[in-house]
Structure formats: C-alpha cells, structure tokens
Amino acid sequence: MTLSAETVLHELEMDVVVRSVRVESDGVRSLELAPAAAGDRLPPWTPGAHIDVLLGSGADALVRQYSLCGDAGEAEDRGSWRIAVLRTEDSRGGSRYVHDTLREGDIVTVRGPRNHFALAGSPRYLFIAGGIGITPILPMLAQAEAAGADWRLVYGGRSRAAMAFTDRLAAYGGKVALVPQDEQGPLDLDGLLGTPEPDTLVYCCGPAGLLDAVEAKCASWPSGVLHMERFTPIAADDAQNLEFTVVLQRSGLTLTVPADKSVYSVCRENDVSVLASCLEGICGTCETEVLDGEVEHRDAILDEHERAANNTMMICVSRCRGGKLTLDL
Amino acid sequence: MKPHKTGRAHASGTGSVTRFPRDAWYALARADEVGRSPAGRVVHGTGVVLYRTSAGTVAALADRCAHRPYPLSLGRVAGDLLISSYSGFAYGPDGRVVSVPTQKRVPVGAAVRAYPVREYAGLVWVWTGSPGLASRRPLPALPWLTEPDWTTFGADWETAAAGGLLQDNFADITHVPHLDPALAPPVLHQVPPRLDVEVTEQQVRFRRDFPPARLQTWQSEATGLPPEGEYAQHEEGWFAAPGLWADRWDVLVPGEPLTLHFTHALTPVDERRTRHYWAVSRNFSPKPETTGILRPILDGYYRKVKDALEVMQALVDREGPAPEVRVRADAALLEVRRVMRRLLTEDTAR
CATH class of the missing domain: 3.40.50.80 (Nucleotide-binding domain of ferredoxin-NADP reductase (FNR) module)
Structure with missing residues (x-):
C-alpha cells in the first residue's frame, strides 16, 4: 500500500485581545475582539456567522459559540469583531467567565468564523x-x-x-x-x-x-x-448505542465504530483529519456527506426534512441505523 | 414547512461549480485598458461597458442602450458622458440618461444600470451584485501588487472553461508535476508532505512545507542560488474570494525568504468561459533578465492549464457531469466548493 499524503483540515484559530467591554443592557455585555498579533487580519464574515471562543485554560477550559453581532460592513468594524454575552445563572460556565473574569486587554483564542445561519437573498x-x-x-x-x-x-x-x-x-x-x-x-x-x-x-x-x-x-x-x-444540544441515550461499520470512501478505509465512540473519534484515531468543534451536535462544523447507509441523526442542526434526505450527518454525535455507513471522508 | 439551512450544503458529487455569486468583485479589465474610449466586457453573460471620466475615475455601466439593444461600448465618450452611436442617447457615469436627441425633456427614470467599481492592484474590479453591499465587502488586500518592493509580470486571456474548473485547478496543485514536469520543483516529484487546509466562513487556505531539496533549473537561474544547493520550500494557496485566488512559493534562505506570489483574478464571462488575469510577483532580483527567465516558464505553464481545462470543459459538454473519485488531498477543493455553494444561496441579486 502506498502512503497517501497526510491532509490536515482545520478552522482558522487566532489569538485576539479584548479591546473593549461594553454594557449593552441589564445582564448583557459585549466584547470587542481584535487580533492580538500586529499584522494579523480578521477574516471576512457575513451576517449569521458565529465563532468559537476558547475560555479559560487547562481542566477548566470551555469552548463556547457566540454570534458575531457587529456590523460586518462598517469600516470601523473591519478590524475587530463584536460578540455579546448574556449572564445566566444556570450557565454552563461560559457566560459567568465572560462576565466575571474577562477584562479589557485579556487575550483569548477564537476559531472560525463559520456560518450555519446565513441570510439568503430575498426581497x-x-x-x-x-x-x-x-x-x-x-x-x-x-x-x-x-x-x-x-x-x-x-x-x-x-x-x-x-x-x-x-x-x-x-x-x-x-x-x-x-x-x-x-x-x-x-x-x-x-x-x-x-x-x-x-x-x-x-x-x-x-x-x-x-x-x-x-x-x-x-x-x-x-x-x-x-x-x-439553536445553540443547545439534543439529549440522547448513549446506553442504547450499537457498534457499526463506517466506510471512508476518499481515504480508502473501512473502520469499526464501537458503541462507546463517535465516528469523529474513530476518524481521529485513524489519522483521518476532519473538521469538528463543539462535539455535541450544535455547531455544524463536522457535517459530512453521506454516500450510503442510513443515519441515526442526533444533532440540533438538521430539521426533519434534512434528516430524512440522509445527505449529510454530524459525525460528532450521529450514528447509524443498520450496520454500515459510507461517508465522503 | 421546512426550516432551511444554508451551511455546509451537501455536494452534488457530480463535478464542478458552474455558477458564481453576483454579490462579489470581479476583475473586468486591466487598468491600462480603460481610458477615454469605451471598452466592452462580459460578466455572468451580461455586457458591461467601462470608460474613464475627465477626472480619471472609471465608470461601469450596463453595455446596452436603454432605447434600442445596441452596445454602448460602440459609442463614444464626450466629457463625462457616454453617447450611444445608434440612438444618440447620452449617459452620465451614474447610468442616468442626461439627454436624448429628439426632445428637450429626458424620459422620466431613463437610465442603465451603473455598477460599483474599484481600481486596485492594476485591475478594474466591478461589483456585480446588489450595489448597496459593495462597500460592505472590501476586496482582499494584495500588498505584493501595490507595494514598491515587488516586481510583477503577468498576462490575461479567456479560457473556454467554467470558472469552477479553474478554481478546482488552483485548489488542487497535485496535478502540477504531471501537467508540467519541467516547471514543478523537484520536491513536487517526491512523496508530498503534509497538506494543511485552513478554513473560515468565506476563505480557504492550504499550506505545505517541503524538506530541503534541490531547486528546479529555472528557480536557481531566477534566484541566483547555486543549482547544487538544497533549500527548504513553503507553498501556500489562498481562495480569497469567488473571483480571486492567490498562491505563494517561498524558497527559505537566511533572512527573508525568496517569495513568488501568483495572483489569479477569475471572472465568469458565462457558464462556460472565464477571463483569467494572472500576475507573478517576486521580492528578489527585480532586473528584466530575471523576468525574462520566469515569464516563459510561468506563461507556458498557465497556457497548459488553459488547454487542459478547455479539454475538460469539452468533455463535460459532450458527456455531461459524472461522479468523481475524491482523494484526501481534495480537502481544499471541497471546502472551496462548499464556500461557493453557500455564497450562491446568500446572493441577493439574481
């Protein structure tokens, strides 16, 4: 067997500095983020886009998704991004961190942007x-x-x-x-x-x-x-998971996905580089084309028609109905 | 009811993108081609006429007189006005009819479409989408075409192939050693190193780092580096916008790398023809002799690309699209197609 070229696919990851913090209302703060390194430029985005913000470090590290809410077109906004965060007491830690810990001048890492909520053209x-x-x-x-x-x-x-x-x-x-x-x-x-x-x-x-x-x-x-x-995951009962086979057509690999692992993690273990971010079926980054087999969808992104169409799946959470899936990976 | 998602829309799996979004900047001419005589161009199958006003700014109007279907590019410029040489209607740079020969008053609302236009990096760029969005979507910066420490040469021509085929070509450079063995640096003939593909919402970048190896003959001639020397090299490709690709090749030497930037403006003339403006910029040896070494090599390679893509288009025309076998190295190409599909769904002008 000849070695295929190793291909690593990832989203842009960049350090940004919190240039300013603004109180937008009771409970909502917005952060202006600009590149931390001189000479770095933020990539373009369109309305509906969101970014991952990596908050904290080590075991307490959190990844949260926030929509870009500045004006994508305003000249003064081109050099920075704005996100807004609501303080919620039942938060999973992200909003508390933004409200209580982050200060002007702090540096955080961001990933993206990506857009699963794009504004389609319409009169x-x-x-x-x-x-x-x-x-x-x-x-x-x-x-x-x-x-x-x-x-x-x-x-x-x-x-x-x-x-x-x-x-x-x-x-x-x-x-x-x-x-x-x-x-x-x-x-x-x-x-x-x-x-x-x-x-x-x-x-x-x-x-x-x-x-x-x-x-x-x-x-x-x-x-x-x-x-x-939606930015909330859909609950699933992992105890019922079954093992299945996944054929990665582009890579020329046939792998087994055990009951306690995702397609995504099995890809990673076999050096198949795939995009992913949230790993809970809400961000849409790992959407993958399905060539054959029936998917058991567990994400919060596809609606019932898209699920039924069986064209794509989120490989971080979704599984297989039946024994085998063939994917464009 | 079907909530509609416009994210990573699934691929057709049958071949290349043929449609390009309207909400984008496209190069319609070299800046030196646009003067006080009207110049006709075609983008998305529609005629656009370019001319310079007396102040030197470029106006871009629909190339079709509002009175009869006659191209304004066959007319003449007088002062800031463009005058149809069939109807005699006179148009301002904003597209409005300012006079008609047969009556004193201008018919209410008589106008042709005026396009937002920018002159940048030696090219005239026209925004073909909703005019209000043009100022909100700046052209990507191309400093190697605007700053003085770079030396640039280039050419442009029409390729009888869909723009998607050109994008696929630039997104997948693994064909280079097969298409043009004399151009490809020796490192491209070895087992390819890791391909790093980085995506954002609208742009895709790929990078490869090559271990030290000998240079191709033209590389050592152009750089003046000894042919027996071995140099690490770095390659990057950048899908910057639907109508803009930029690649670079670095030869790593102590200090600043010796860099070549390859800029490609791709303009969809129609679904089967693409205007291709290419420019090669370098940060070393500005003398004309070096251009004399580089130009035939690159010109020859881009002509081979043109010929190969025209053969592909003819084959697709004859047999229609077909499923394609993909390999891992197609990651950049597939991400570019994904962005293109997304931008098409976002398009505000149809």
Missing part, C-alpha cells in the same frame, strides 16, 4: 428575536437594509432594561418593534405568523421555547422560508 424578511437571540439578527438588519430589501424586526425581551442594542435599533425607526414582556406580554406569534406572507423569509433566534413556537406557527408557510439557529 422581504421577517426577523423575530427573543432576548440575547438578537445578536445574529443585528448584522442581518444592516445587510437587508443595504441590499434594499423590505424587512421588519419583532424583538421580544423580559423588560426594556434587559433588552440589548435598543440604541442601535432606534436608527431603523418603524421597521423595528420592541416588545418588552413586562409591558406588552409575550410576542404575538399568531398575529405575526398566522397568515403566510409572499416572498418573505423568516429568520428567528432566541430561547428554545420561542424557536419551537415559531416552528409550529410556520407550519402553514411555504417550505424553506423559516431559518433558525
């Missing part, structure tokens, strides 16, 4: 944001405006004081409706989504309850109009 948009879910929507508004699209945003939050970026949104005037829950109650999804609107794409980001409700309300809309982003 008209309806944006629905709940709470900190406003972050990926913000740059979308600027792009929709620049492209000359017709759009409106409905933005709900606990209270006016808790809602971030209301100053930036004020510039858009009547296109933006702020709905503080303590004043106006929850978002009126029936009124918003009850009647499908023609040529309109719906972009929604917010807490899981809002996403579920919007998904249900959009059932009567044409397929393909609803775009959402």
Whole structure:
C-alpha cells in the first residue's frame, strides 16, 4: 500500500485581545475582539456567522459559540469583531467567565468564523428575536437594509432594561418593534405568523421555547422560508448505542465504530483529519456527506426534512441505523 | 414547512461549480485598458461597458442602450458622458440618461444600470451584485501588487472553461508535476508532505512545507542560488474570494525568504468561459533578465492549464457531469466548493 499524503483540515484559530467591554443592557455585555498579533487580519464574515471562543485554560477550559453581532460592513468594524454575552445563572460556565473574569486587554483564542445561519437573498424578511437571540439578527438588519430589501424586526425581551442594542435599533425607526414582556406580554406569534406572507423569509433566534413556537406557527408557510439557529444540544441515550461499520470512501478505509465512540473519534484515531468543534451536535462544523447507509441523526442542526434526505450527518454525535455507513471522508 | 439551512450544503458529487455569486468583485479589465474610449466586457453573460471620466475615475455601466439593444461600448465618450452611436442617447457615469436627441425633456427614470467599481492592484474590479453591499465587502488586500518592493509580470486571456474548473485547478496543485514536469520543483516529484487546509466562513487556505531539496533549473537561474544547493520550500494557496485566488512559493534562505506570489483574478464571462488575469510577483532580483527567465516558464505553464481545462470543459459538454473519485488531498477543493455553494444561496441579486 502506498502512503497517501497526510491532509490536515482545520478552522482558522487566532489569538485576539479584548479591546473593549461594553454594557449593552441589564445582564448583557459585549466584547470587542481584535487580533492580538500586529499584522494579523480578521477574516471576512457575513451576517449569521458565529465563532468559537476558547475560555479559560487547562481542566477548566470551555469552548463556547457566540454570534458575531457587529456590523460586518462598517469600516470601523473591519478590524475587530463584536460578540455579546448574556449572564445566566444556570450557565454552563461560559457566560459567568465572560462576565466575571474577562477584562479589557485579556487575550483569548477564537476559531472560525463559520456560518450555519446565513441570510439568503430575498426581497422581504421577517426577523423575530427573543432576548440575547438578537445578536445574529443585528448584522442581518444592516445587510437587508443595504441590499434594499423590505424587512421588519419583532424583538421580544423580559423588560426594556434587559433588552440589548435598543440604541442601535432606534436608527431603523418603524421597521423595528420592541416588545418588552413586562409591558406588552409575550410576542404575538399568531398575529405575526398566522397568515403566510409572499416572498418573505423568516429568520428567528432566541430561547428554545420561542424557536419551537415559531416552528409550529410556520407550519402553514411555504417550505424553506423559516431559518433558525439553536445553540443547545439534543439529549440522547448513549446506553442504547450499537457498534457499526463506517466506510471512508476518499481515504480508502473501512473502520469499526464501537458503541462507546463517535465516528469523529474513530476518524481521529485513524489519522483521518476532519473538521469538528463543539462535539455535541450544535455547531455544524463536522457535517459530512453521506454516500450510503442510513443515519441515526442526533444533532440540533438538521430539521426533519434534512434528516430524512440522509445527505449529510454530524459525525460528532450521529450514528447509524443498520450496520454500515459510507461517508465522503 | 421546512426550516432551511444554508451551511455546509451537501455536494452534488457530480463535478464542478458552474455558477458564481453576483454579490462579489470581479476583475473586468486591466487598468491600462480603460481610458477615454469605451471598452466592452462580459460578466455572468451580461455586457458591461467601462470608460474613464475627465477626472480619471472609471465608470461601469450596463453595455446596452436603454432605447434600442445596441452596445454602448460602440459609442463614444464626450466629457463625462457616454453617447450611444445608434440612438444618440447620452449617459452620465451614474447610468442616468442626461439627454436624448429628439426632445428637450429626458424620459422620466431613463437610465442603465451603473455598477460599483474599484481600481486596485492594476485591475478594474466591478461589483456585480446588489450595489448597496459593495462597500460592505472590501476586496482582499494584495500588498505584493501595490507595494514598491515587488516586481510583477503577468498576462490575461479567456479560457473556454467554467470558472469552477479553474478554481478546482488552483485548489488542487497535485496535478502540477504531471501537467508540467519541467516547471514543478523537484520536491513536487517526491512523496508530498503534509497538506494543511485552513478554513473560515468565506476563505480557504492550504499550506505545505517541503524538506530541503534541490531547486528546479529555472528557480536557481531566477534566484541566483547555486543549482547544487538544497533549500527548504513553503507553498501556500489562498481562495480569497469567488473571483480571486492567490498562491505563494517561498524558497527559505537566511533572512527573508525568496517569495513568488501568483495572483489569479477569475471572472465568469458565462457558464462556460472565464477571463483569467494572472500576475507573478517576486521580492528578489527585480532586473528584466530575471523576468525574462520566469515569464516563459510561468506563461507556458498557465497556457497548459488553459488547454487542459478547455479539454475538460469539452468533455463535460459532450458527456455531461459524472461522479468523481475524491482523494484526501481534495480537502481544499471541497471546502472551496462548499464556500461557493453557500455564497450562491446568500446572493441577493439574481
């Protein structure tokens, strides 16, 4: 057997300095991140993109995904990125670290950007944001405006004081409706989504309850109009896992995936370089083309139609129904 | 209802990307080709006319008179206006009709499309998408084409092949020793070293580091390094934007490496033809004799690439697309196609 050239695939990883910290609302801070090394440039991105932020070090190290919420097009924003983080008490540690530990001048490592929530071209948009879910929507508004699209945003939050970026949104005037829950109650999804609107794409980001409700309300809309982003993994019972065979077509390898390992980790053990980041089925980095076999999907990215299409899988969590999968790796 | 994702959309598995996004910058001419006479170009199958105003700035308009389907590039420039030599309609650099020969008043709203345009790195770049987005998507910086310590030569021509085939070619350099053994440095004939592929949302970069080896004859002639010497070398390829590739090759010597930058502006004329502007820049030996050594080698290689891609296009035209066998070294190529598919779904102008 001849040795194939070793190929290592990875995302851009870069050290950035926290150039400034800004309080955006009760509980929300935004960080401006700029390259730590002189001469480094941040790569371009488009609305909906997010980055990994590697927080802390050693055993306490955390990797968290945050949407880029600066204006991708503003000249002064080209040299830096902005992320915004809500302080949550039930947080898995990321938001507490950002709020309590990170200071101006600190250096953190970031990965990406990547985008699984890209703003598709359309003459008209309806944006629905709940709470900190406003972050990926913000740059979308600027792009929709620049492209000359017709759009409106409905933005709900606990209270006016808790809602971030209301100053930036004020510039858009009547296109933006702020709905503080303590004043106006929850978002009126029936009124918003009850009647499908023609040529309109719906972009929604917010807490899981809002996403579920919007998904249900959009059932009567044409397929393909609803775009959402989730940042919470779907629970799975690993005790039921079965062993299966995976054929890596490009690499010319046939491997066994034991019940206690993922396709991703088996690839790594066999020197097959694949992209991955969160390892819990939420970031979409490890999406891999499926050539044959039926996938048991366990990620939070693909919807039921995409799952049924069986074209791709997230190899960090998803497994095999039946004994064998063939992948484009 | 189907929530739609626009991330790593799955590949067709049948061949190359043929469509290019409109929301992007494309090179339409060398800066020295655009003057006070209109110059007609085609991108995405649509005509664009370029000319310079009296102040020297470039205007880019739809190359089709609003009155009759006659190209404005066959007209003439008077002051800042472009005048159709069929209808006599006169257009300003913003595309608006400022006068018509047969009446005093200009028909309301009479205009042709005006494109955002930038002159950079010796080329005239036109934004073919939604005009409002142009200022939000800057061209990648190409300092080796704008700073004085680099010496550059190049050429441009049309390749009768889809832009995707050119992108595939630049993303997969493993073909070089097969296509042009005399060009390929000896290290490319050995077992290839580790290929490092780095991706971001919109760009893909690959790198390889070669252990010390002898140089190809043209390399030692151009650099003045002894042919019996052995030098470590470094290669990089960069998919910077849909219409822009940049590669580099370093020969590592004490101090600054001896570097060649290879810049490729790729402009989709239509789904089967691509305008290819290439430039080779070096940070050593600026004298014309060195250009005389390098130019025939690179020009010859890029012509071989053109011929090979035209053969591929003819084959695809005859037989249609077919599944392709992929190897691990295709990682960069597959990531580039992924970015291209994503950018197409994001396109605001259709």
